Amino acid sequence: MKNQYSLLAQIFLWPFLPQYKVNVVNELTPAVLREMEVQHILLDVDCTLKRYDTDLLEDWVLEWLETLEVAGVDVCLLSNGKKSRIGKIADHYDLEYEAMAMKPFPCGCWRVMKRKDWDRKSTAIVGDQLMADVAAGKFAGIKTVHVTPIHPETEPIFTRIKRPLERLVFRFAMVHRGTFEAQKKETAE
Numbered sequence: 001m002k003n004q005y006s007l008l009a010q011i012f013l014w015p016f017l018p019q020y021k022v023n024v025v026n027e028l029t030p031a032v033l034r035e036m037e038v039q040h041i042l043l044d045v046d047c048t049l050k051r052y053d054t055d056l057l058e059d060w061v062l063e064w065l066e067t068l069e070v071a072g073v074d075v076c077l078l079s080n081g082k083k084s085r086i087g088k089i090a091d092h093y094d095l096e097y098e099a100m101a102m103k104p105f106p107c108g109c110w111r112v113m114k115r116k117d118w119d120r121k122s123t124a125i126v127g128d129q130l131m132a133d134v135a136a137g138k139f140a141g142i143k144t145v146h147v148t149p150i151h152p153e154t155e156p157i158f159t160r161i162k163r164p165l166e167r168l169v170f171r172f173a174m175v176h177r178g179t180f181e182a183q184k185k186e187t188a189e
């Protein structure tokens with residue numbers, strides 16, 4: 001899950017290289033988050049929690065959010081979407097949110113962290129876009145988790161045109177994924 005990059009990629013692609021990569025958000029179980037030393041999550045909405053063209057969260061997402069709440073992990077939705085749309089989703093599921101976050105700029109992350117008194121070390125951003133979510137997290141100085149997008153074909157055209165570029169970044173960066181176990185073994189050796 002933790003990524004490793006070549007030095008060249010780290011130099012040239014730093015803002016777009018997530019520290020961690022998961023396929024779906026519920027891979028981030030409380031135990032995994034503990035291992036990552038993450039207590040607070042800034043959570044992207046579109047294509048991370050749900051496909052773009054619906055306002056409903058599926059049961060497995062709600063179950064995951066529930067496990068985080070039970071484990072005491074704080075979650076705040078962080079989206080570039082309009083307040084009217086994101087606020088409606090957040091209110092429906094009784095979640096906190098920050099809309100119009102202006103990712104890849106870090107200001108949205110910082111606004112939430114200041115409001116909630118979260119420190120950088122224990123905060124992670126979780127999202128599907130390298131050039132918005134991951135970059136915002138890198139600039140904000142927090143941990144970054146990239147999620148494989150859910151049905152990216154449902155996104156508006158201006159988001160979709162970034163996807164081939166994102167794939168290119170990943171290919172160029174030669175992302176190596178390992179498990180925590182493998183990571184631990186490596187550091188022990």
Ligand SMILES: [Mg+2]
Nearest residue numbers: 044046047128
């Ligand atoms: Mg997204």
